[in-house]
Amino acid sequence: xxxxxxxxxxxxYGALEVLHGVxxxxxxxxxxxxxxxxxxxxxxxxxxxxxxxxxxAGTISxxxxxxxxxxxxxxxxxxxxxxYALYPHKTVAANMGFALKMARMDKxxxxxxxxxxxxxxxxxxxxxxxxxxxxxGQRQRVAMGRAIVRNPxxxxxxxxxxxxxxxxxxxxxxxxxxxxxxxxxxxxxxTHDQIEAMTMADRIVVMRDGHIAQIGAxxxxxxxxxxxxxxxxxxxxxxxxxxxxVERDGAGVAVRAGENLLPVPDGxxxxxxRKVIYGIRxxxxxxxxxxxxxxxxxxxxxxSETHVVLRISGRDLVAVFRxxxxxxxxxxxxxxxxAGKVHVFDAASGDRIG
Amino acid sequence: MAxxxxxxxxxxxxxxxxxALLALSCVYPVYFAVNNALKTNRNYIMDRFGLVTDLxxxxxxxxxxxxxxxxxxxxxxxxxxxxxxxxxxxxxLAGFALALLRFPARRLVFVVILASLMIPVQVxxxxxxQTIIGLxxxxxxxxxxxxxxxxxxxxxxYLMTAFYAGLPRELMEAARIDGAxxxxxxxxxxxPMGRPALITLGILxxxxxxxxxxxxxxxxxxxRTMMVGIAALRGEYTTNVPLLAAGIxxxxxxxxVLYLVFQRQIVxxxxxxxxxx
Numbered sequence: 001x002x003x004x005x006x007x008x009x010x011x012x013y014g015a016l017e018v019l020h021g022v023x024x025x026x027x028x029x030x031x032x033x034x035x036x037x038x039x040x041x042x043x044x045x046x047x048x049x050x051x052x053x054x055x056x057a058g059t060i061s062x063x064x065x066x067x068x069x070x071x072x073x074x075x076x077x078x079x080x081x082x083x084y085a086l087y088p089h090k091t092v093a094a095n096m097g098f099a100l101k102m103a104r105m106d107k108x109x110x111x112x113x114x115x116x117x118x119x120x121x122x123x124x125x126x127x128x129x130x131x132x133x134x135x136x137g138q139r140q141r142v143a144m145g146r147a148i149v150r151n152p153x154x155x156x157x158x159x160x161x162x163x164x165x166x167x168x169x170x171x172x173x174x175x176x177x178x179x180x181x182x183x184x185x186x187x188x189x190x191t192h193d194q195i196e197a198m199t200m201a202d203r204i205v206v207m208r209d210g211h212i213a214q215i216g217a218x219x220x221x222x223x224x225x226x227x228x229x230x231x232x233x234x235x236x237x238x239x240x241x242x243x244x245x246v247e248r249d250g251a252g253v254a255v256r257a258g259e260n261l262l263p264v265p266d267g268x269x270x271x272x273x274r275k276v277i278y279g280i281r282x283x284x285x286x287x288x289x290x291x292x293x294x295x296x297x298x299x300x301x302x303x304s305e306t307h308v309v310l311r312i313s314g315r316d317l318v319a320v321f322r323x324x325x326x327x328x329x330x331x332x333x334x335x336x337x338x339a340g341k342v343h344v345f346d347a348a349s350g351d352r353i354g
Numbered sequence: 355m356a357x358x359x360x361x362x363x364x365x366x367x368x369x370x371x372x373x374a375l376l377a378l379s380c381v382y383p384v385y386f387a388v389n390n391a392l393k394t395n396r397n398y399i400m401d402r403f404g405l406v407t408d409l410x411x412x413x414x415x416x417x418x419x420x421x422x423x424x425x426x427x428x429x430x431x432x433x434x435x436x437x438x439x440x441x442x443x444x445x446x447l448a449g450f451a452l453a454l455l456r457f458p459a460r461r462l463v464f465v466v467i468l469a470s471l472m473i474p475v476q477v478x479x480x481x482x483x484q485t486i487i488g489l490x491x492x493x494x495x496x497x498x499x500x501x502x503x504x505x506x507x508x509x510x511x512y513l514m515t516a517f518y519a520g521l522p523r524e525l526m527e528a529a530r531i532d533g534a535x536x537x538x539x540x541x542x543x544x545x546p547m548g549r550p551a552l553i554t555l556g557i558l559x560x561x562x563x564x565x566x567x568x569x570x571x572x573x574x575x576x577x578r579t580m581m582v583g584i585a586a587l588r589g590e591y592t593t594n595v596p597l598l599a600a601g602i603x604x605x606x607x608x609x610x611v612l613y614l615v616f617q618r619q620i621v622x623x624x625x626x627x628x629x630x631x
Contacts, residue, residue, distance in 0.1 A: 052527050073533040085524035089546045098542070102533035146532070 002063030002076075002153040002186060003028045004049065009058035011044055011210075018044055020210045021058065026203075029184045031177075035197040036207035036233070043158060045207070046190045050079050050156050062153055073102070078147035079156040083163065084139045086131040086146075093118075093127040096145045103150075117145045120179070137168045144176070148183065155180075157189040161196065173199060194234050198222070206230050224343075228277045228350040231343055237307055237318045239279045243347060248272040255344065258313035260292050264342050267354035276353065279343035282307070282320040288336035294319075296331045310335070387606075391599035398596050413600035417587070423601055426583035431608075433495050433570075433579060434563040437502035441510050441559050442552055444503065449514025450544045454526050455536075464515065471508040475568060483572055491573070498573040502563045510555050517551035518544065553619045557612065564609055580605045 004026040011019040019041045026032045034042040047053040049060055051072035059066050067075050078099070086095050093114050100110040118124045121141045131139055140160060147155055157176070161169045177200050180187055191197055197204050198218045206213040206221065206229075213233075214226040225231035231239045244257035246264075253270050254261045255278040262278055264270065294310035294317065301307075301324070308327055310317045319335060327333065344353045390398055391413050392406045401407070417423050451457070452464050475482075482501070491497030525547070529539040545552075570579045578586070584601040587594070613620070 050527075050531060052530070072527075072531045073535070077531065079528070079531050081524045081528060083522055083524055085522060085528035087525065087529075087543055087547075089549075098529070098534075099532035102538065146528075150532075 003030075004154060004186060004188065005059075005061040006045075006049075007059045007061075009045070009048065009060065010056045011041070011048060011053065012056045017056075018210050019048075019056075022207075022210075022212055024205055024212070024215065026186060026188065029186055031180050031187045031189065031200060031202045032205060033189045033191060033197040033201035033203075034205045034207060035191055035194055036213070038192060039209075040207040041210040042190045042192075042205075042207050046156055046158055046188060049154070049188060050077055051075050076153045077156055078150050078152040078154075079158065080140075080143045080147050080160045082159040084131070084143040086139060086142055088131050090130075091127065092123060092129050092131070092134070092142050092145075095131065095142055096123075096149050099146065099150045113149045114145075117149045120148070120182070121145050136164050137172060140164065140172055141175075144179065148179070151185075153186065155185050155187040157187065159191055160189075161191070161193075169196075176200065195236060198234065204234075206233060208233075224352070225279075226352050228279065228345040231279050231345065235281060237282045237320065239281050239343070240285075240317045241345075242278045242315060242317075244276055244278045246270050246272055246274045246276055258315065260312060262292070262337065262342075264344055265340065265354075267344075269346075269353040270344065275347035277345040277347055277350070279345060280337045280341065282318040283322075284338045284341035285317070285319040285335045286338055287321075287325075288334055291334035291336035293332055294335055296327045296329055296333060298329065299327050387599045387602045389599075390596050391603045393596050395594055395596055413596045414604060417597055417601040417604060421583065421587060421597070421601065422578075423580065423583055423604060426578050426580045427604075429495065429574065429577050430564060430580040430605075433498045433502070433574075434560055436495070436499040437506070437563045438556055438559045440499060440503045441506055442556055444507060445510035445514045445555065446545055446548055446552060447540060448507075448511045449516075449518045449548070450540050452511070452515040453518035453521075454523060454544075467508050467511050471512060475505055479568075479572065486573055493574060493576050495574070495577065498570060498579070501569050501573050502559075502566070505569060506559050506562055510559065513555055514548065514551060517548060521547060550619075553616065557616060557620050560612060561609060564605075 004024075006022055006024040006026075009019055009022045010017060022041075022045060024032070034045060036042050044053060048055055049062075051067065051070060055068045059068055061067065062075060062077070087098065090098065093111075096114045096117060097110045100113060105113075114127070115124070118127055121144060123138070123141055123145055126134060126138060126142075131142065134142065140163075143160070160176070161172050164172060173196060176189075189196075189200060201218055203215060204218055204221055205215050208229050214221055214230045216224075216226075218234075221230055221234050225234060225239075228241055232241055242255075242257040242262070244255035244262065247254050247256050247261065248270075252263060253266045254263045255276055256262075257278055262280075264278070270276075292312060294312045296308055297311050297316070298309040299306065300309070304322075306321045306324060306327075308319045308321065308325075310319060310333070345351060346353055389406055390402075392409050392411070394408055394410050394412070397406065397408050418427075448467075452460060452467075486492050486497055486501065489497070491500065521544075525543055526539055529543045534542060565581060566579075567581045567585055570582050571585075574582070584598065584605055587598045587601050
């Protein structure tokens with residue numbers, strides 16, 4: 001096991017730079033998730049750690065070693081691919097033992113390690129089968145088995161659950177997490193699914209356009225997003241973001257968004273006239289007699305909660321209620337944002353204010 | 355309005371006429387060769403197209419022993435076997451490199467190989483012959499093996515490159531991460547995965563090498579291969595047709611056996627090569 005340190009890492013394909021100086025510290029044994037929309041550079045970053053992509057500038061260290069110029073085989077890492085990348089002509093046992101065979105390990109030792117990994121992953125009955133004879137979830141487990149038999153310093157996962165159906169994804173999510181708790185191996189996990197990131201990570205690295213938008217613990221990112229991008233990306237349904245202008249009077253500070261005046265707690269940086277983005281999470285909107293009037297557009301009951309799409313002076317907002325309300329499209333309801341749950345971002349840079 | 359099923363049947367019946375003619379044009383030479391190989395020369399002269407009346411296997415014995423087809427057969431087997439093995443080895447390595455590795459001028463190399471696919475053998479015969487003499491490979495089996503490899507390599511490399519390009523790149527990356535060096539990736543992953551394409555290629559190249567007359571005639575002038583030997587069975591003024599037919603049947607037999615044995619794999623190989631592995 002080892003820590004991974006990434007310093008000012010850049011990647012360019014010809015003139016096109018896709019990673020613009022990325023810095024990440026991953027502590028020993030930590031489960032870090034790289035998350036972001038398609039094309040943000042998260043997979044490139046993972047592949048650079050794996051050694052499958054070259055480094056244009058900066059350094060990647062695994063433990064005390066800078067591994068920039070080491071081939072993948074010498075980095076002591078294991079990787080699980082999105083499409084599993086199992087060798088179709090080898091049995092499950094041969095797939096799992098391949099890396100050990102390459103390391104010229106004794107056959108008896110290979111067999112015992114494969115058996116131990118198969119035991120952990122519940123693959124014992126399938127060791128003699130070929131990948132084509134397995135279900136998607138079993139293949140995913142074999143891919144994980146192939147990684148854990150080697151007892152590597154770092155596990156790398158590249159969107160490993162994307163090819164599974166929703167139910168299996170939830171199950172495998174828990175299994176991967178459990179495996180990490182058991183082995184405590186440093187793990188870097190790439191996904192575009194923010195729910196996966198929130199539920200699995202010790203720390204999340206949110207990426208956007210080759211930059212890091214924010215690094216932090218899942219709830220830290222949720223409660224205090226550093227910018228409007230993270231605010232909109234983390235959380236489902238997404239945070240409501242409204243463009244507005246800061247207004248001040250004797251009573252306090254508020255953001256004017258269209259016809260509505262939305263109160264915000266006073267703080268530094270909220271000068272009158274500043275263009276800002278007002279953010280409020282759907283569950284932080286509560287019904288209030290003296291609140292802002294909103295027209296119900298769509299009601300989406302999920303069972304445990306109800307998502308309501310509302311229209312406030314031409315803009316869409318989403319509110320989530322735990323209680324069951326009998327709202328109908330066209331109803332007018334009154335809402336008030338919960339104090340202390342409001343986020344304000346600069347309109348130009350998107351950075352958090354206060 | 356005509357019943358569409360009836361119309362379809364009529365079209366099928368119409369199509370079956372040219373198809374039957376095509377099939378006949380393929381089957382007739384086989385019938386002609388086998389039928390006449392079993393006739394005596396007298397029987398053949400008396401009745402060229404009729405069925406055999408006085409059955410004999412003398413032509414086969416004569417062709418095999420007195421016309422040296424036994425020696426030529428060994429030559430053909432050695433040269434074809436050697437060339438096919440070399441072709442499979444080189445094209446699999448080249449296909450792996452061209453499809454999955456990144457190196458400077460990779461596209462250019464591939465384009466040059468493709469371009470050489472367009473050049474007919476006849477055009478390069480003179481420089482080819484001079485090169486063979488210059489290398490001291492004239493009249494050597496290894497010379498012919500290398501010549502076949504050179505001439506049939508572009509197509510083989512093209513096929514293997516296309517096949518490997520259809521495989522998920524992650525397989526190679528997974529093997530690299532599993533600690534395999536490049537040649538180990540090829541040996542442990544790419545070679546076994548290329549099996550369907552390699553079988554197809556093996557059969558096709560066996561066919562080309564075995565049936566070749568032109569290149570063989572140039573390179574192996576004393577030690578002939580089977581096909582050149584058969585061509586030599588034709589006399590300048592008269593030809594013993596039953597003897598020639600027996601030679602043809604003997605020469606075609608190994609290929610027919612090979613096809614019958616690998617029939618399933620050939621069809622599967624072509625199908626596997628056609629769709630993404």
